[in-house]
Amino acid sequence: MQFAKSDFSEEEDDSNSNNPYADPNYPDLEFVDYSDPEYTADSGNYDDLYDNMDEDSTEAEIEAMREERRVKNDIFQFNTYYANTYQNGATFAGEWTVYKINWSPNNSDEVPTLSQFKHTFPVTTRLEADEQGRWVHIEDYHVNATTDNNSALDWDDYYKPYWPTTMIPFDFRGQQGNMVCGDAWTVCQALNAAQESVIEGPFVEYRAEVGLSYGSLMRYRLKLDYSAKTDQADQQQLLQLKYLTVCREVIVEREMHWPRRHPNYEIQDALFGAPGAEGGLYDPPPIADGTENNYILLDLPGHATTLIPVVLDPSLTSPKMSWVTSLDWTPGKMRYQVDRKVNSGKELLGLRSLELSEVQAADAEEYRPRDGGQDMRQ
Structure with missing residues (x-):
């Protein structure tokens, strides 16, 4: 009886371990019995796997993953700026129109005039x-490139860089204020009282550029040059617009052509045609309450309209507040609007967002946003 019982038990064990789904062509495949209470690897119980990980190490690993993504985005922006905005190192011939901002010496609250x-x-x-x-x-x-004479402007005093001396991928982090978004881009630079390039205020000089490309043919960009009022306390330095420069540019191919004399009439019209975007800004951005008088709206030759802050007040701070510069340009069949939005307070250089709207020029009125001005969803 004992022998018979032992023989029966062995047969029962063989039967229980037999895989009813076994494929004779793959005899080495492991059979996993998920009904086995001892099996936990794929059952959703991962406590044993993470018992040795504390909260600090988990956060450190998550932050390392985030930083890896940020670095990849830095490199992408860095390469895109060269490949798209500057067409892989191509030369652009531009005609710059310079406006000087005239402030009242007695009342800085007055709207300035432009000359x-x-x-x-x-x-x-x-x-x-x-x-x-x-x-x-x-x-x-190119001083002698045309017969134009601008002796009234001292070029050496006027011209300043709008970017770091040399740009590396890290310069395209949000707090640095540089970014590329499709056919739009922005770069900037700010200096403190010691004439050092910094990313946190107070600033004594603040320069920003925002631009749009129309394929590889031409570009339309704005340069905004601000300087601080010296009679203000350091932390409350008002930054007033000193110069506004409109750069109209064409790519140099086989021959050098300045934009106004370009043989392609469509390029001439896109850059120097009728002033103003049709119907004003395509999508007026939201403006922070109480800052309406800090802005001016300008219609520019070349089917363009811009909204720019003429005064940046770092004493106005709010987590939701931003200063915005908008450029709306219709160079042909397409209409573009770029909105450059930066933080308030001492983080004025930091970019909150760079938003680009694109629409067929013929359909612009039909699809014009009518939401009263809202930020794009990020």
Whole structure:
């Protein structure tokens, strides 16, 4: 009887371990019995796997993953700026229109007036890499390129860089204020009282550029040059617009053509045609309450309209507040609007968002947003 019982038990064990789904062609495949209470690897119970991980190490690993994504985005922005905005190092021939902002010496609350220098400035622009692979901006003023004479403006006093001396991928972090978004881009630079490039205020100089490309043919960009009022306390330094520059540029291919004299009439019209975007800004951005008088709206030759802050007040701070610069341009069949939104307070250089709207020019009125001005969803 004992022998018979032992023989029966062995047969029962063999039967229980037999895989009813076994494929004779793959005899080495493991059979997993999920009904076995001892099996936990895929049952959703991971406590044993993470018993040795404390909260600090988990947060550190998560932050490391976030930083890896940020670095990848930095590199993408860095390369896109060269490939798209500067067409892989191409040269652009531009005519710069410079406006001087005239402030009342007795009342800074008055709306300033703008005076335009009579002639445009012929300038070529390109982007090159130095020996360390950093981007270097090169802008050359061609004094004798045209018969125009701007003796009223001291070029050496007027011209200043709007970007770091050399640009690396890290410069495209949000707090640095530089970004590329499709056919739009923005770069900037700010200096403290010691003339050092910094990302937190107070600032004594603040320069920002925002631009739009129309394919590889031409570009339309704005340069905003602010300087601080010296009679204010450091932390309350008002930054007043000193110069507004409108740069109209075409890519240099086989021959050098300045935009106004370009043989392609459509390019001439896109850059110097009727002033103003049709119907005003396509999508007026929201403006912080109480800052309406800090802005001016300008219609510019070349089917363009811009909204710019003429005064940046760092004493106005709010987590939800932003200063915005908008440029609406219709160079042909397409209409573009870019909104550059930056933080308030001492983080004025930091970019909150760079938003680009694109629409067929013929359909712009039909699809014009009518929400009273809202931020794009991020």
